[in-house]
Amino acid sequence: MKPVERFFRKYFLSMAGIIVLFVLLNVVLFFSMLIWAWQTSEEPDLSLEKICAGIVMDEKGRLTAAEGLSGLLEEYHAWAMILDDAGTVIFQRGLPGELPRRYTTTDVAKFSRWYLGDYPVYVREHPQGLLVVGGEKGSQAKYYFSVNESYVRKLSVGLSAVFLTNIIVVVLLVWKNTRHIEKAVTPILRGIETVSLGQPVSLPEKGELSEINRQLNKAGAFIARKDTARAEWISGVSHDVRTPLSVMLGFAGQLEDDRTLPASAREQAACIRKQGERLRSLISDLNLTSRLEYSMQPLRTEKVYLVELARQVVCEFLDGGLEERYGIAFCADQESESLPILGDEALLKRALGNLIQNSIVHNPQGCRISVSVLCGEAGITVEVTDDGAGVSAEKLKELTADHRRLESTDEKLNLRHGLGVLLVRQIIEAHKGTMSMESAPQKGFRTVLTFPV
């Protein structure tokens, strides 16, 4: 079932797409957050460069603070000092009293990485020594970071692996989930399709969705019951109509043959008889069509010789008082004469009879009909051709379209085309045969039935 498979393939792809989109979105969000934080966080306080430049030598060779240094430091609650090579403070501004005035190399190494006291400090080279700037306690977070090069490489590879594994696992899980849903839903969708075709449905009533299956089975059974009821109803009506119609046809036939009656009365009786016969064939076609439609008519297959069968049907027409303006020619080849097919003789006779009858009914001005039974590559073909009025292209299209049998009625409940053709198609299909029709206005009508041997 293609649409269902397509649906699930689409569903899976869309899920995979959602995951990719999700990952991309996160990457974009992460970087934009970094940029945003960097741009919107406060200026990294006081610039060491400015401070460094603010401490200069005066004419006497002493270090002094240039103009604005004290203001700058105060603004940030910071302090600054310069250590000489021996670790002695040779200049300071705002240095807290609790801090020593001399530092050993160890002290310098320690605070340059971490804190001095609790003050976050930064160091910079100054022409006169080491500039140390301290910030307010707790104003800066200070980390020292140093890692092995191979560790960094391994870490980056590991992180990508984790990331990839995550993606693969998620995609696999989605795929498995999709399969699971597909497995559960596919029988249901198939069931719906079966029901829509009017065929009996029987789904296993187990699993998580058993309730839906059960309901679908119920729906199928319900439709089947309704179909059977309809076919039985049609069958019942057609039975009941037969007796009254017998009486009408019987009396009309007698009046038609009664030579004591005036010609006009006999003509009228003939008219009643003809219409009665039409009604008769309509009823039996309707009944048989509905029985075939709802599979109430089992085929009684036996060996059937189509040539002899066609001969008998044609002879019935010829012996049954076929009017002068009609002629039926018959031909068959030697090969098909002794080639049997498996079929229901009564139904096949009915199909062929309907085709010949159609040619007669649709050509009231008369026509030549020819019936041939020939052996071909595809099997045995039975062809019924007439040289009568034919039909228009639209009408032919309507006739050849595969309507849903009894549903092929328009709003006024008129059968769009003759029940006769419908019945022929059903019978041929029941025999695994094919039916094709050709016609054009004034070019006659040709029907070819092909039966596999």
Add this chain to the structure above:
Amino acid sequence: MLDKEILVVDDEKDLRTMIRSIFESAGYTQITTAASGEEALALIAKKTPGIIILDVMMPGMDGFELLQEIRAVSKVPALMLTAKGEAEDRFAGFELGADDYLVKPFLPKELLLRVQAILKRAYPEKNRIVTLDAAAVDLDRAEVIKEGQRIPLTAKEYSIFEKLAENAGRIVTIGVLCQTLCGDIWQGYETTLMTHIRHLREKIEENPSKPVSLLTVKGLGYKLVVKELEK
């Protein structure tokens, strides 16, 4: 034939009247009717009719039950009327001993033809002579009477001629004739049939190459034209 008693059994009064009038206008003189199986059995007990026409669908005792009851006491020929579609169900009455059946609704001539055929089969006439254009055929003695001479028919020729005479005026298909000749497996005997037909024509036709009695219907079969029927 026309004096054979016909018993019509049907619960529908109008149908009985209609059937009675069909046979009356065809010249039959003795027609009785019964509205139910019980009534029919009572009539048969008094006098066995020539043929019974009975409806399958009747309230109470239906046609099949009635036929069973009749067959227990008599072999009287029976034609059953059924309201089931022709292709719908295989007719169940044959196993019970019905001679033929007719699907409703039917035309008067359809009923007459069937009844005549049954009567012919059930009550074969003595001195069955079929009169043709150039000759007559004595079916009882299997002889052709032509220009005062008696020419015997072979068994095969006789069976073919009998089949054609039974269906005089109608086409008998090649298949049916071959079947009469050779039984159920008849395919491939078409040429044999043609040989027999040729021999038959030599015996019954004045000019066998221009037949007027035993006609060929191209591709379909043969038709016997009988003089009596032409009247």
